[in-house]
Amino acid sequence: MVVQLRICVPGDLSAVALETCRDQRSTAEVVLVPGAAVVPEGDVIEVLIARESVEELLEKLEILKVRDVGSIAMTAPEFVLSKNADRAERAAPGDGADAVIWDDVTLQTGEDSRLTWNFLAFLVLATQLAGIGIVTDSPIAIVGAMAVGPEFGPLAALAVSLATKQWRLGRRAAVALGVGFPVAMLLAALTAWLSVPLGLFPRDALDKGSAVEFIYHPGPYSLIVAVLAGIAGMLSIIGRRSAALIGVFISVTTVPAAGYVAVAMVLGEYQKAAGSALQLLLNLVGIVVSALAVLLFYRMITRRLPDGVARSLRHQRSGNRG
Template sequence: MKNIKLTYPASYQKRVETAVKNANPIDWSCDTEPDENRQTVHVLLEDGEGQSLMDAVQNMFSSKDQWRLTLFDVEATLPRNEKPPSETSDEDKKKSRKQAMRETLVEEVMGGSKLTVDFIVLTVLSAIVAAIGLNENNVAVVIGAMVIAPLLGPILGFSLASALGSGQMMLQSARTAITGLAIGFGTVFFLAILFPVNLDSQELIARTHISPEVIALALASGAAAALSLTGGLSSSLVGVMVAVALLPPSAASAMYLGAGDTRNAAIAAILVLLNVVCVLLSTQIVFVWKGVQPRRWLQKQNAAKSRRINLAVWAVLLVGLFALGLWLNDHADIVSI
């Protein structure tokens, strides 16, 4: 459950109360401040509810002063909110596909899309662990690398920014994602130059095979991440799934390149790009399906255009990269030096 605390000028009391009632709250209360110029309303809502109230409040006060909306998570409340099945209305059934509020999505995703010192350090550490796991053919170590890899944030951030039509958010997420992949690649490449690479490692070889199963894995990983986010659930575990699609093939490409095997380095690199495209495509489809969009009409139009362009680009790249990967598999002599 969520609790919204809204402080606003007392002159807006009736309009605020109407917006609160339209949000279908579990309970709500209103307090007047001592000077009687401002009021505070507390609204208790089910998870997945409240976007209409957030939008109404922003429409009322976006150009005003002396207002503040704060959103809290509610651990528990008594008495319990239990509605018998017989009391479930048709309107409630239509709203059964709940999702996290737009502002919550932005706050959570963009926090993980920032290029911070922690992000860089975790990327370097995950790359080192992945290189060791691949070189020693140790599945457990590779999984450990995927657990600490911070790659989910910028990928989800880019897709969410596209769904909302925010160019600034897209640039921030793209910069973080590209920098993270580049840092991870450079770290493993440096290690591959310094230390011998075990080219017989099955974990390493597995990252040079491009097949429909690989595409299915990346699509499922991205869809699971977006669904967990919009459902208000923790996305930490599906972050490992996204890392499965991105981290090991990136490390494998760097290791092959450091060892002088340009053919397998190229195939692994294409696999990375293919997986990135699949994750972006599936997350964007989920955001569209779940109705994630901006508040204002003009922003909605820009966001719809952005989504159409991105979906078309990802679909074309998906087909092109998959075909290129299959071609490289069939023409090993041309790529090898």
């Protein structure tokens, strides 16, 4: 698996950046287009490199402060025919699917962690679906609510924030969850409150919901499922396996539990509301903790640049400017 990096650098940094890219292990191709960048002015370097070596190269470019004076863009070509690329992949340590590109993980989770109208709308819709599934005793509606719920994005962002100490990302994710869930639950409660006098469901609806009892009966498996889902979700983000995330969404009981709390409170079933609230808490904590454990494991086994390499790059940059 190879990726392509497009690097824009000013002319005074071009030579050392080019040498860094060319000397990077598992590099298949390096292309220099002098003067191609107009705003800001500079050169463009394109690198075809094995995914396993991208993080190491990005660390070197970070030392050179490339992102401060230029830019780095990464794309994944769908189809590459190149013996050089094949050799680069064979020379790369490990496997591309296991490689962690930390900036990429941060970007993916950061995009899904903001409190936006889109996020709020999906969370409200998912909670409404959960409420309907609860009062109608419909597992299908519950599964639909799980699939629609967007809550894994902020939960993953919280884990990334704790692993990388990017507190701004964590605060943003916490705001999305802290505002999104109360608003969605309040609207679900309002819908339930209006539905009872309209005769859409009876007041004893929760006494007949045998198919959704698991929502307000948390147990050891509630936490185990949340932990497994958090691990699977973070692995899918690291490996960019978006299809696996669907299974993660369907396996956790966050949105159904939030919907059950809202409906149970309206119907005066406070014990069931407390049980579903505990279910919600177990899911949230289990997902974040397990996702954080995955990230810490990868950070532990990821090779960092030796101090000598870092010092050499800084010296090259300062010497090039001098």
